[in-house]
Amino acid sequence: MGVAAKIAPSMLSSDFANLASEAERMLKFGADWLHMDIMDGHFVPNLTIGAPVIESLRKHTKAYLDCHLMVTNPLDYVEPLAKAGASGFTFHVEVSKDNWQQLIQEIKSKGMKSGVALKPGTPIEEVYPLVESENPVDLVLVMTVEPGFGGQKFMPETMDKVRNLRQKYPSLDIEVDGGLGPSTIDAAASAGANCIVAGSSVFGAPEPSEVISILRNSVEEAQQKS
Numbered sequence: 595m596g597v598a599a600k601i602a603p604s605m606l607s608s609d610f611a612n613l614a615s616e617a618e619r620m621l622k623f624g625a626d627w628l629h630m631d632i633m634d635g636h637f638v639p640n641l642t643i644g645a646p647v648i649e650s651l652r653k654h655t656k657a658y659l660d661c662h663l664m665v666t667n668p669l670d671y672v673e674p675l676a677k678a679g680a681s682g683f684t685f686h687v688e689v690s691k692d693n694w695q696q697l698i699q700e701i702k703s704k705g706m707k708s709g710v711a712l713k714p715g716t717p718i719e720e721v722y723p724l725v726e727s728e729n730p731v732d733l734v735l736v737m738t739v740e741p742g743f744g745g746q747k748f749m750p751e752t753m754d755k756v757r758n759l760r761q762k763y764p765s766l767d768i769e770v771d772g773g774l775g776p777s778t779i780d781a782a783a784s785a786g787a788n789c790i791v792a793g794s795s796v797f798g799a800p801e802p803s804e805v806i807s808i809l810r811n812s813v814e815e816a817q818q819k820s
C-alpha cells in the first residue's frame with residue numbers, strides 16, 4: 595500500500611479558449627487533479643496564466659487545482675492565488691532559498707497545500723530541509739524536463755531523485771512533471787512517484803481516458819510490487 599495515485603492532466607496542453615470545458619472533459623476521463631502551469635516569462639522563457647484565469651476556472655469546477663509556480667517571486671502569488679481558488683501551491687526551491695519557511699507558512703495559512711519543485715539540475719538534498727521542517731511541505735515535485743514548455747522528452751536520469759525521496763519518505767506525495775505518458779510512466783512509477791502530471795500525452799491522445807488509466811494502473815501496480 596502506498597500513497598494514493600493522483601493523475602493530473604497539465605492544462606498547458608489544453609485549448610485555453612475553452613478551459614472550462616477542457617477541465618470538465620479531463621475530470622470525466624478520470625483525472626484526479628488539474629495541473630495549472632503558472633509562468634512569469636522570467637524564471638522560465640514562457641508566459642502562461644495567472645490568478646485571473648484560476649479565478650475564472652474556479653467558477654466552473656470544484657476540482658483540485660494543482661498550481662505549479664514557475665516564477666521568480668512566488669511569495670507575491672500566494673495571496674492572489676488563494677483568493678482565486680487554487681488548491682495546491684508548488685514553488686521552486688531554486689528561487690526560495692531564503693524564504694521557504696515563510697512561503698510554506700503563508701500557503702498553508704491560506705488553506706492551500708504546499709509543494710516544492712526542483713529543476714532537473716538541482717540536487718535532491720536541497721529539498722530535504724523543507725520536508726523535514728516542523729512545518730513541512732505536503733508534496734515534492736521532481737521536474738523530469740526543464741520547466742517552461744510542454745511536449746519535451748522525459749529525462750530518465752531524474753529518477754534517481756525520485757527513488758531517493760521515496761526511500762527516505764514512504765508517505766510523501768511525490769509528483770513528476772514533463773514527458774510522462776504510456777512509454778515513460780513505468781520508470782517513474784517504479785521509482786516511487788505517485789502524482790503524475792501529463793500534458794501532451796493526455797491531450798494529444800485519441801482516447802485521453804485510456805492514457806489516464808494506463809498512468810494510474812502503472813502507479814498502482816508498482817506500489818503493489820514494492
Ligand code: DX5
Nearest residue numbers: 604741742744745773793794
Ligand atoms: C513544463 C510544465 C509541465 C508541462 C508538461 O514546464 O511544468 O506541466 O505542461 O507537459 P508534457 O506532459 O507535455 O511534458
Ligand code: ZN
Nearest residue numbers: 631662771791
Ligand atoms: Zn508543471
